[in-house]
Amino acid sequence: xxxxxxxxxxxRSRLDQVLSWLEQAQPDLLCLQETKxxxxxxxxxxxxxxxxxxHFHGQKSYNGVALVSRxxxxxxRCGFVGELDKDPEAFELGEQKRVIxxxxxxxxxxxxxxxxxxxxxxxxxxxxxxxLRCLKRYLEQPLQRGEPLCVVGDFNIALEARDMHDPDRLxxxxxxxxAEREALQMALESGLQDVFRxxxxxxxxxxxxxxxxxxxxxDRGWRIDHIYLCDELLGLARSCVIHKQVxxxxxxxxxxxxxxxxxxxxxxxxxxxxxxxxxxxx
Numbered sequence: 641x642x643x644x645x646x647x648x649x650x651x652r653s654r655l656d657q658v659l660s661w662l663e664q665a666q667p668d669l670l671c672l673q674e675t676k677x678x679x680x681x682x683x684x685x686x687x688x689x690x691x692x693x694x695h696f697h698g699q700k701s702y703n704g705v706a707l708v709s710r711x712x713x714x715x716x717r718c719g720f721v722g723e724l725d726k727d728p729e730a731f732e733l734g735e736q737k738r739v740i741x742x743x744x745x746x747x748x749x750x751x752x753x754x755x756x757x758x759x760x761x762x763x764x765x766x767x768x769x770x771x772l773r774c775l776k777r778y779l780e781q782p783l784q785r786g787e788p789l790c791v792v793g794d795f796n797i798a799l800e801a802r803d804m805h806d807p808d809r810l811x812x813x814x815x816x817x818x819a820e821r822e823a824l825q826m827a828l829e830s831g832l833q834d835v836f837r838x839x840x841x842x843x844x845x846x847x848x849x850x851x852x853x854x855x856x857x858x859d860r861g862w863r864i865d866h867i868y869l870c871d872e873l874l875g876l877a878r879s880c881v882i883h884k885q886v887x888x889x890x891x892x893x894x895x896x897x898x899x900x901x902x903x904x905x906x907x908x909x910x911x912x913x914x915x916x917x918x919x920x921x922x
Contacts, residue, residue, distance in 0.1 A: 641668050641669075641744070641745060641747070641901070641902045641904040642665070642666070642667040642668050642669075642899055642900070642901050642902075643667060643668065643669045643671070643744075643749060643790055643792065643867070643899065643900050643902070644665065644667040644669070644670045644671065644792075644897050644898065644899035644900075645670075645671045645672075645673070645751070645792035645793055645794075645865055645866075645867060645897065645898050645899075646658070646661075646670065646671070646672055646673070646865075646893070646895060646896075646897035646898070647672075647673040647674045647753070647793075647794040647848075647865060647893060647894075647895035648672050648673070648674060648675065648893050648895075649674050649676070649893040649894055649895065650674070650675070650676040650677075650893075651672060651675040651676070651677060651682070651683065651704075651706065652676075652677055652681075652683055653676075653891075654891075654892070654893055655683055655686055657886070657889055657892070657893075658670075658672070658708075659686065659687070659690060661883075661886060661897060662690070662692065662708065663690070665883070665897070665899065667899060668709060668710060668711070668744065668745075669707060669708070669709045669713075669744050669749060670707075670708040670709075670897075671705070671706075671707060671708075671749065671751035671792050671793065672705065672706040672707075672708065672751075673704070673705050673738075673751070673752070673753035673793055673794045674702070674703065674704060674753060674794065675696065675698050675703075675704030675705065675706050676698075676699070676700070676701055676702055676703070676704055677698050677699075677700065677704060678698055678699065678700045679696055679697070679698050682694070682696045682698055682706070684696075687708060691710065692708050692709065692710065693708070693709050693710070693711070693712060693713070694706060694707065694708050694709075695707045695713060695716045695740065695742065696740070697718040697719065697737045697739070697740045698737055699736070699737040703736050703737045703738055703753060704737050704753075705737060705738060705739065705740045705751050705752070705753055705793075706740070706751075707740055707742055707749075707751060709744060711744070711745075713742035713743065713744055714742065714743040714744075715742060715743045716740065716741070716742040717740070717741045717742070718737075718739070718740050719734040719737070719738075719739050719740075720733055720734050720739055720774055720775075720778050721734050722739070722740075722741065723741075723778050723781040723782070724774070724777060724778055724781070727774070727777065729770065729774050730774060730777075730778070733770070733771055733774055736755070738752060738753040738754070738755070738771075739751070739752055739753075739778070741782070743787070745904060745905060746787070746788065746905070747787070747788045747789075747790055747873065747902075747904060748782040748787035748788065748789050748790070749790045749791075749792065750778075750779070750782070750789070750790070750791045750792070750793075751792055751793055752775070752791065752792070752793035752794070752795065753793055753794050754768070754771065754772070754775075754793065754794060754795045754796045754797065754824075755767060755768040755771050755796065756768070756796045756814070756815070757796065757814050757815070757820065758814065759814050760813065760814055760817060765814070768796075768820065769819055769820070769823050772820070772823035772824055772826075772827055773823060773826075773827075775827045776823075776826055776827040776829075779791065779827060779828075779830065779832070780830060783830055783831075783870070788870055788872050788873050788904075789832065789869070789870040789873070790867065790868070790869055790870075790873055790900075791828075791832055791867075791868040791869075792866070792867045792868070792898075793865070793866070794848075794864060794865050794895065795824065795864055795865070795866050796815055796864055797815055797816070797820050797821060797824050797864060798810075798815055798816050798862050798863060798864055799821055799824065799825070799834070801843075802842070802843035803843075803862060803863040803864070804816060804862050804863075805846065805855075805859070805860040805861055805862070806860070810862075815862065815864065828868060831870055831871050832868040832869065832870060833868060833869060833871070833874050834866055834867070834868055835867050835868065835869045835874060835877050835880045835900050836863075836866065836867065836880045836882070836898070838874065838877060838880065839877075839879060839880050840880075845863055845882055846859070846861025846862055846863050846882070846884070846896075847861070847862070847863050847864060847865035847882050847884075847895055847896050847898055848861055848862050848863075848864050848865065848894055848895045848896075849861040849862075849887060849894055850894065851894050856887060856888070863882075865882075865895055865896070865898050866898070867880060867898060867899075867900045869900070873902060873904065876902045876903045876904055876906055877900055877901070877902055878901045878902065878903060879899075879900070879901045880898070880899070880900045880901075881898070881899055882896055882897075882898050883896050883897040883898070883899065884896050
């Protein structure tokens, strides 16, 4: 099974790029963030014409998440209220369309677009911390049901110094503050692990390059697009790749796709932990 995540920064503006990458990469499931379109205007027909099924939870001009798959998805849930229907904060935070999940072959995949926070002095910063605290409660629900869990998306947080091109300057600022990192780590503390770091422990691997600073030309990026797996799935991971070359497209998103390959469903003779990397160049 191949699961991918991509902040496309407007699905309509980059529709041709998304459809082209789907054809090349052939993921079983592509999780999109920042689709920037109300649900009635989502370009469903373009996906369906190429054999893809889509579920979306969108918003005009900003936010928005979507799931694109070949096979039907089960139990699609939108927003924090999809898991926390009696939680007042889940309703409040649900005004921004940032969460969608579904079952694919029995795996619960959660697709997230974590708030950016803007700056440490912005009122968007405490909102981000509140959102992450709600995420912790949200992720506890599928785990309590015993569903194998894969959490993907644009997290807008670099958890470690090796996830930034200039950690000496950037550490402590927005997307790299102690409070953000601690809140995300608490949300993941039930056993979710960063699968990219199983295969690539070194610095220098980015998934986002800021439009505004010439970051792409100088390769001065951040790794803020993540895939987290529960222990059961982590042992079945065979590769996790940042498709960096996609960021070099004409009029690209500022993010590159990230994908994970899993031996799922597991076979009886599978030996968990026998990881093999797979260079995916598309």
